[in-house]
Structure formats: C-alpha cells, structure tokens
Amino acid sequence: MTRTAERPAGRASERALADLREAILSGDLAAGAHLGEVELAERLGLSRTPVREALTRLAAEGLVALEAHRGARVTSFTPEDLHGIFDVRLALEPRATARAAAHATADDLDALQDLADRMLAVGAPGPDQDLDALVGLNRDFHARLLDLARAPALAAALANVVHTPVVTRTFHAYDPASLARSLAHHAEIVAALRAGDGDWAGAVMRCHLGNARAVMVGSR
Structure with missing residues (x-):
C-alpha cells in the first residue's frame, strides 16, 4: 500500500479515536455501554476498520474493555469501586x-x-485548554513523585489502584474551581519538597486526592 493510500485511513482512525473518547468522557456513551463496531461505524460515518483501531487504542488507555466473543464495552467503576480506589x-x-x-x-x-507549570498552562480555562495533555502531564508528575519515594512496595501497591480512566474522567469532571485547586496542589507539593518538609508535602497530597474524590464520588 502506498503512503498516499495510508493517510486517509490514518486520519479516519484518529477521528474515530477522538470522537469516541469524547463520547465516553462526556457520558454520551455511558459506563458499561456495549460498543458494536457496526453501530459505531454508522454513527461516525466511517468504515469498521478505523473504528476497530480506535477501540483497540481506547482499550490500551483503559477507557474500553475488549471481551472475547462479546465485543467491547465502556469501562465502568461503581461508586464502591471508586471509594476503594x-x-x-x-x-x-x-x-x-x-x-x-x-x-x-x-x-x-x-x-x-x-x-x-505546564499543567497550569494547558489547564487554564479558555480555547487552548487541553485536558488530554493535562492527564499525561499529571501522570508524569505523580510517577516522578513515586519514583522519588524509593519505595518499591508502595509503587507496586499504587500501580494496582491508579487507573488511567478514573484519572482521565476526574479531569473531565472538574468544575473550574476544583481544577484550579488541583493544579495549585501540584505547585504547593513542589514548594514543600523544596523546603524539605515531607509532612507538608504529604498533607497537600492528601488534600489533592480529597479534592478528586469529592468530584468523582463525594465523601463517605
């Protein structure tokens, strides 16, 4: 296949990925919803191939679960799942x-x-706000913190509960005030670490997670 022939398929796959991701994160495709390739292709006005590629990539992001002989569905978490996380x-x-x-x-x-600083820039309200980029930067920030803890057991335990789709949905669920608090927490954690104050840094992280929890499921 020539490079010219590949480009339209690539563009179609990217469009399917963007449209389906937005539909999932907005709730238009609800948690647990079945995702049939034929129905999605008709909905998007595309062939099944780019839809199939998009579903595979969404599964890698954790937003979709692929089930043998049953197709795909939107990943779901119950309130109790989220409280446990x-x-x-x-x-x-x-x-x-x-x-x-x-x-x-x-x-x-x-x-x-x-x-x-980059999270503050891409998370600022306005036409240039990029929540998907924010999710990636947030992942890198938390991963660096965890690496600096030099605690493999903690890292292993957290790897089982820090779910990308939960983090992604949290950022898309934030109202402006909650998002501003979240972004400010990152800066304050760095300030606490510069001061060498682990107690301060840990306390800010607790507030940071409490803010996310309140947005996603409220308090117990």
Whole structure:
C-alpha cells in the first residue's frame, strides 16, 4: 500500500479515536455501554476498520474493555469501586510523597516544577485548554513523585489502584474551581519538597486526592 493510500485511513482512525473518547468522557456513551463496531461505524460515518483501531487504542488507555466473543464495552467503576480506589490512594500516596522530600535533588525539583507549570498552562480555562495533555502531564508528575519515594512496595501497591480512566474522567469532571485547586496542589507539593518538609508535602497530597474524590464520588 502506498503512503498516499495510508493517510486517509490514518486520519479516519484518529477521528474515530477522538470522537469516541469524547463520547465516553462526556457520558454520551455511558459506563458499561456495549460498543458494536457496526453501530459505531454508522454513527461516525466511517468504515469498521478505523473504528476497530480506535477501540483497540481506547482499550490500551483503559477507557474500553475488549471481551472475547462479546465485543467491547465502556469501562465502568461503581461508586464502591471508586471509594476503594481513593481509600488506598489516600493511605499510600501521601506517605510516598512525604518520603520524596528526603531524596529529591535540585534537578528533580526543577523537573517537577516544569511539569506543574505546564499543567497550569494547558489547564487554564479558555480555547487552548487541553485536558488530554493535562492527564499525561499529571501522570508524569505523580510517577516522578513515586519514583522519588524509593519505595518499591508502595509503587507496586499504587500501580494496582491508579487507573488511567478514573484519572482521565476526574479531569473531565472538574468544575473550574476544583481544577484550579488541583493544579495549585501540584505547585504547593513542589514548594514543600523544596523546603524539605515531607509532612507538608504529604498533607497537600492528601488534600489533592480529597479534592478528586469529592468530584468523582463525594465523601463517605
């Protein structure tokens, strides 16, 4: 196949990916909804091939579950699932953040500050706001913090509960005030680490996760 022939298929796949991701995150395609290739192709005005490619990529992002002989469905989490996820994160992630204060170098702190600044830029309200880019930067920020904790057991435990679709949906569910709080928390965590104050950093992480929990499922 020539490169010229590949481009339309690539554009169709990207369009299908963007449209389906938006439909899932907006709730237009509800959690647990069955995703039939034929129906989606008709909905998007595309062939089944780009739709199939988009579903595979959405499965890699955790937004879609592919089931043998049953097709695909939108990933779903019950309120109890979400409470359980946040319970574990609140028990472990502030501790990991506090530990990072003892290990972060000046270069580490500069890298975290750069991520916090970039999140403020892409998360600012307006036509240039990019929540998908924000999700990626947020993932990198939290991963760097966890790496600085130098605690493999904590990292392994958190890997089982930090679900990309939950984080992605959280950012898309934030109202402007909640999003502003979340972005400010990142900057304050860096400030606490620069001060070498693990207790302060851990306390801010607890507030950060509490803010996300309140948006997604409210308090217990």
